[in-house]
Amino acid sequence: MEDMTTTNPRFCELGDLLDATDFLRETRQHLHRHPELSLHEAATSELVATRLAQWGYEVTRNVGGYGVVGTLALGKGTRSVAVRADMDALPIAEETGKPYASEVAGVMHACGHEGHTTMLLGAAQQLAKTRNFAGTVHLVFQPAEEGEAGALRMIEDGLFERFPCDAIFGMHNHPGVASGTFLFGSGAFMSASDRALITIRGVGGHAARPHMTVDPVMIAGSLIMALQSVVSRNIDPRQIAIVTIGTVHAGVATNVIPESATLGLSIRSFDADVRDRLQQRITDLVSAHVEGYGGRVEIDYERGYPVLVNSAAETEFAREVAEELVGPERVVAPFGPVTGSEDFAFYLQRKPGCFLRIGNGESSAMVHSAHYDFDDANLTVGAAYWTRLVERFLAQAA
Ligand SMILES: [Zn+2]
Numbered sequence: 001m002e003d004m005t006t007t008n009p010r011f012c013e014l015g016d017l018l019d020a021t022d023f024l025r026e027t028r029q030h031l032h033r034h035p036e037l038s039l040h041e042a043a044t045s046e047l048v049a050t051r052l053a054q055w056g057y058e059v060t061r062n063v064g065g066y067g068v069v070g071t072l073a074l075g076k077g078t079r080s081v082a083v084r085a086d087m088d089a090l091p092i093a094e095e096t097g098k099p100y101a102s103e104v105a106g107v108m109h110a111c112g113h114e115g116h117t118t119m120l121l122g123a124a125q126q127l128a129k130t131r132n133f134a135g136t137v138h139l140v141f142q143p144a145e146e147g148e149a150g151a152l153r154m155i156e157d158g159l160f161e162r163f164p165c166d167a168i169f170g171m172h173n174h175p176g177v178a179s180g181t182f183l184f185g186s187g188a189f190m191s192a193s194d195r196a197l198i199t200i201r202g203v204g205g206h207a208a209r210p211h212m213t214v215d216p217v218m219i220a221g222s223l224i225m226a227l228q229s230v231v232s233r234n235i236d237p238r239q240i241a242i243v244t245i246g247t248v249h250a251g252v253a254t255n256v257i258p259e260s261a262t263l264g265l266s267i268r269s270f271d272a273d274v275r276d277r278l279q280q281r282i283t284d285l286v287s288a289h290v291e292g293y294g295g296r297v298e299i300d301y302e303r304g305y306p307v308l309v310n311s312a313a314e315t316e317f318a319r320e321v322a323e324e325l326v327g328p329e330r331v332v333a334p335f336g337p338v339t340g341s342e343d344f345a346f347y348l349q350r351k352p353g354c355f356l357r358i359g360n361g362e363s364s365a366m367v368h369s370a371h372y373d374f375d376d377a378n379l380t381v382g383a384a385y386w387t388r389l390v391e392r393f394l395a396q397a398a
C-alpha cells in the first residue's frame with residue numbers, strides 16, 4: 001500500500017467529523033455526569049483506554065498515576081507528535097441544572113477537562129479510521145491537572161523516554177470568547193503560579209488590655225496593605241505580576257486578641273526573574289514588617305506551576321492549522337497572555353510545542369464556577385482540529 005500522505009494530501013476538514021457529533025456529545029455528557037477528582041480518575045481513564053484499544057491503538061495505562069497514552073504508528077514516517085488532554089474534575093457542587101449534571105455530590109467538571117478528553121478521543125477515532133498520516137502519534141490523557149501536577153507525574157514516569165515526540169500540543173477552553181474561535185500566543189502565554197502561607201505570631205490577651213499584647217490582627221491588616229507595594233514599587237511596570245491575598249484567618253471572639261493570624265497569598269508572574277524578585281521582596285517585607293511590630297512570622301512559600309512558554313515555530317504551525325480549518329475570522333493571534341496557570345508548562349520546559357485555547361462562548365460562566373459548562377459545539381471542531389494538526393505535523397519533512 002502506498003503512503004497516503006504522498007498520494008492524498010487532503011487533510012481533515014470540519015465536515016469529516018459530522019457523523020461523530022452525537023457520539024462525542026454523548027461521551028462528553030457521560031463524563032460530565034461522572035466526574036473524578038485529581039488522582040482519582042479511575043473510571044475516566046478506563047473509558048479512554050478501552051476506546052483507544054477498540055480503535056487499534058497501542059495503549060499504555062498507569063503512566064504517572066491514571067495517565068493513559070494511546071500510540072498509533074503508520075507507514076515509514078520518522079516524525080512523532082504528542083497531543084495531550086486532561087481528565088480531572090474539581091471539588092465544586094454543580095449548579096448548572098443541566099440534565100447531565102454531575103451525579104457525584106460536591107464534584108464537577110467545572111474546568112471543561114471532560115470536553116478536552118472528548119475532543120482528543122474524537123481525533124483518536126478519526127485518525128484510526130482515515131489513517132491519513134505516516135509517522136507516530138501519541139495521544140496523552142493526563143490525570144491531576146488541578147493543582148497536583150499530573151504533567152510532572154507523567155514526565156517523571158518516563159513519558160518522553162517511553163513515548164518520544166518531536167513536539168507536544170494541548171488545548172484549553174476559554175469562556176468569554178465565541179465557541180470554535182482559536183486563540184494563540186507565542187512565548188510566555190500563561191503565568192507561573194506560586195503560593196505563600198504567612199503565619200503571624202503575636203501575644204494574645206484581653207481585648208480591653210491591648211497594651212499587654214502583640215496584636216497579630218493589626219499586624220495582618222497593616223501587612224495586607226504593605227504587600228500591595230511589591231508589584232507597584234518593586235516590579236518593572238512593563239512586566240505582569242499579581243499578588244493576591246486570598247485568605248485571612250484570625251480570632252474567634254470579639255473580646256479576645258488572638259495569638260496568631262494567617263494570610264494565604266497567590267502570586268503570578270510570566271518571567272523567571274520577576275518570579276524570583278517577587279519571592280525575595282515578599283519574604284523580606286513580611287519578615288521586617290512583622291518584626292517591626294514585635295511579632296514573629298513563619299513564611300511557607302511554595303512554588304507551583306512554572307510559566308507556560310509556547311515555542312514560536314510550533315505556535316505558528318498550530319495557528320496555520322486552525323486558519324486552514326475554520327478560516328482567519330475564527331483565529332485570534334496574538335492572544336494573551338492569560339493570567340491563569342497550567343501544568344502543561346512542564347511539558348514545554350522539555351519539548352517544543354504549543355498550548356492553545358478555544359472559545360467556550362461569550363456568555364459562558366468562568367471556569368471553576370458552579371455554573372460553568374463545556375460547550376458541546378466545540379467537540380467536533382476540536383476533534384477535527386487535532387486530527388488535522390497530527391496529519392499536517394507528520395506530513396512535514398523530517
Ligand atoms: Zn481548572
Ligand SMILES: [Zn+2]
Pocket residue numbers: 111112113145172
Ligand atoms: Zn483546566
